[in-house]
Amino acid sequence: MANLTTKIGDLTLKNPVITASGTFGYGEEYLDFLDINQLGGICVKGTTLHRREGNPYPRMAETPSGMLNAVGLQNKGVDYFINTIYPRLTVFETAFIVNVSGSTLEDYIETAEKINSLSFIPAIELNISCPNVKQGGMAFGVDKDMAAEVVKEVRKVYHKTLIVKLSPNVTDIVSIAEAVEHVGADAVSLINTLLGMAIDAETQKPLLSTITGGLSGPCVKPIALRMVWQVAHAVKIPVVGMGGISNARDAIEFFLAGATAIEVGTANFIDPAVSLQVIQGVNDYLQRHHCESINDIIGALKTV
Amino acid sequence: MANLTTKIGDLTLKNPVITASGTFGYGEEYLDFLDINQLGGICVKGTTLHRREGNPYPRMAETPSGMLNAVGLQNKGVDYFINTIYPRLTVFETAFIVNVSGSTLEDYIETAEKINSLSFIPAIELNISCPNVKQGGMAFGVDKDMAAEVVKEVRKVYHKTLIVKLSPNVTDIVSIAEAVEHVGADAVSLINTLLGMAIDAETQKPLLSTITGGLSGPCVKPIALRMVWQVAHAVKIPVVGMGGISNARDAIEFFLAGATAIEVGTANFIDPAVSLQVIQGVNDYLQRHHCESINDIIGALKTV
């Protein structure tokens, strides 16, 4: 077994494979399919200060090698999470990372503050990049000053590992990564979904109730990989890479591009146990390439 | 037969299907496979003031439902085009649109001015969005002031239909479309390729000599469709839509989203005669839906 442990801020993960927010529920939904304790971490659903109903149905459309979603942060609010879900999670032996979303600066601060008090939650992933709600933080994520402001304020109240999740719907993701690094983010994670759209030619209607939605899956992998590579070269904090990862080879590509850990999202829908296969495959790859540790391949892309 | 004619500025196309720049050579490469006179138009290869060798091999990588290219505007320069290629094209009965690229403002102006004198070329597509060369115009395409400036200057010397090709690698494509409309573009075309990257996990090297390249094919269709829809709602000039169109149904989706014409790119590589199938399929669709003209479906998306 190669050494798969990896560090993001103060958080040490037993392996660098995390399931992505919004694609793995609270982990419990997957108990029949895999031992979630073997995962490096689980990013739970986007959590907001208040309960949200999300967007109307239809919320999903299939696209070439991917899908669009317009869930719109449906969740029962942070208090429900704390009182009802959190206690159930504490029996597991993996890192639960709460994905925090909001419409206003105050939402983010208040939600983060509440999560700060949960001893079993070592990190939050601050989602400043959800394209699916009018005020889903995407406005924060596409403007470097607003991104910096929300991170700065959350940093004041949140004292554990703070991962900031970046939007790919921008001209210059590097400048946003640098801005949030500058005000105290412990890590950045990327990419969130790309804003897309699908139409039913026969009915002449959009396939999503919200017209546009977030694109994910293998189709976005080349864009995600490029952004991870650009950001990893620009910032000193760890980069958590994601976007279309469906197998160990995909994950390796993100490590080579500079990711310290990776997240598996949409692929969970097709194969619920895929994350364990990724962990196993990464280990096999390291052994085959005579690497002792995952660190040997992080950022190891040979570009001459 | 439904009425398929469509207008872009002063240019009337016999049908709204154009082959995309860089994917159809000068049309001549495809003569064995289809009667190019049946096409609405042909956007020829990216043409620059001076000869360009393009990027080193490898220039291509396959990705899920798409491909990356890093051709880098290889071409023999505008004078070679005018003297050697142009005379051969004048025997055909389709609209040849020259895709003009450049590194500097002066390049663009001088190239456009030369093309302006060619009576058989009714339009140029000003490529301010090539991601594959260090100064490939992408810098122009991602900044609305620079985009406006190059279009304003080219407008002074180019008196036929001026289509401006936009980059999707931006936070706000609408503002760039509006900026170029404001300074006299007759139409915008979108999208050019998305900046992406691919890695060979085994050799640990990038798959392109330039590390990053331009993503095209069905994988980008949801993003392209969203951008066409956004831009078509914001500008009054026609929008030429492209990105992943592989069949008539895809084309219809772009028309519904607001495109006045569409371009077929990467799909030509897989099926050289696909554009004629698109034309036929669009006609069939219009008849099946009892539409007399392509105009009946342009922008006809039902969003309630």
Place this chain on the structure above:
Amino acid sequence: MKKIIGDLVVSENIPLKNNHFLLKLTQAEPLPHILPGQFVQLKIDDTPSVFLRRTFSINYVDRKKNEIWLLIQVVGDGTRSLSNCKIGDSLNLIYPLGNSFSMPTSSQSRLLLVGGGVGVAPLLFLGAILAEKGFSPSFLLGARNIDGLIELEKFQQFGDVYIATEDGSAGEIGFVTDHSILKNSFDKIYTCGPTPMMQAISQFAENQFIDCEVSLENKMACGIGACLCCVTQTHQGNQCVCTDGPVFNTKELAWQI
């Protein structure tokens, strides 16, 4: 109820009329316990345009043969590819998913199962289970025309079958809601089919104060309650059709037309 990811083998693939086919899948080991109304998420590997799994109701379970039946209508690339499956092909399924139709209470004996189009699929297994438990369900099956009536002889094994076709080519002419059998009294109605049909039936049931369960077919990504894509509006807010459903009592639903 434990969900399983597993490979099953095609034991039969029977072409039926009107672009339908019946796929029988089997394995050597006994199947897990499966309830009527549950569904599977099936992986299709050989079709570039198919990315997500495809959802199908369980049409019937042959416990002796360890066989799951899927009644499928060809509507797109995924179902077309499945229709070409050969005996011996292996298919990956996640199953059994979703809740199930609830069994009648002791006071409910006059049962009507109303199906339209390929929506008849889960009603066969439901009818079989009801018959097994000693009920005599009636089936009211609707289609555009006679060609759209699938598996009729199979339904006849488990109860009386009434038919409505829009063109009158079989049974009574009109929609299922026009059928004269509805003049009889029923204690419980189960329905699955096109949304307008289910809405009309549930409206009828509500008017007549008849207990009514519908099986919904929302578009799914995960099928296991993780993605929140498949929601329907209920009086408790948005609920997932894949885990809170696919079967809902019409009293719970806030029907969006």
Place this chain on the structure above:
Amino acid sequence: MKKIIGDLVVSENIPLKNNHFLLKLTQAEPLPHILPGQFVQLKIDDTPSVFLRRTFSINYVDRKKNEIWLLIQVVGDGTRSLSNCKIGDSLNLIYPLGNSFSMPTSSQSRLLLVGGGVGVAPLLFLGAILAEKGFSPSFLLGARNIDGLIELEKFQQFGDVYIATEDGSAGEIGFVTDHSILKNSFDKIYTCGPTPMMQAISQFAENQFIDCEVSLENKMACGIGACLCCVTQTHQGNQCVCTDGPVFNTKELAWQI
């Protein structure tokens, strides 16, 4: 030379050793004229990870049977899928593409065809044509070991075959460039195989002032000169391997190592 898009039918699919297979494709109508060194662009429809066409040299043309042979090594998803083709399956090809090996001049009679790995593919058809034209070509075929030597008996029909394996399990031990046959005099060398092999051979040819043609295998998107993806550096600048090649005289190439 007119290029064609057409469907051909699999007439044979013969598994060979070392993950190779020989695919024979046929049609009722006569094939167009095909030259040695030309290639096809083959469409693979049933594999989601395969997007572009796949490029294969024409291994042999059986004019009597209207048959094109492709000698293929399984290296990834596309070739794996092809290896499972059944007789009667239809495959879409664009062909014949590229230039061709040039025929020897009147002063060239001592011909050596040097192939390595699956790069031997186009040399069989070249050998056949040369033999037909009255030449007696010699073949020098290299592989890592005996298992890598494919179609040996077919080559023997058209000329003498010399062998080099890296482990000595067949023929002489070492690389093809180490083989003793190279001590003989040749007027022209044709080569196709791994790039380092072709570079070594062309270096050898240059040193001995022997005319030498190589067939390159750059990655292609279109295969017809439209995308400019497949370039190689020549003394005239970047040229397309798909139209200016795949065969180049080594004098034209600016070999990039």
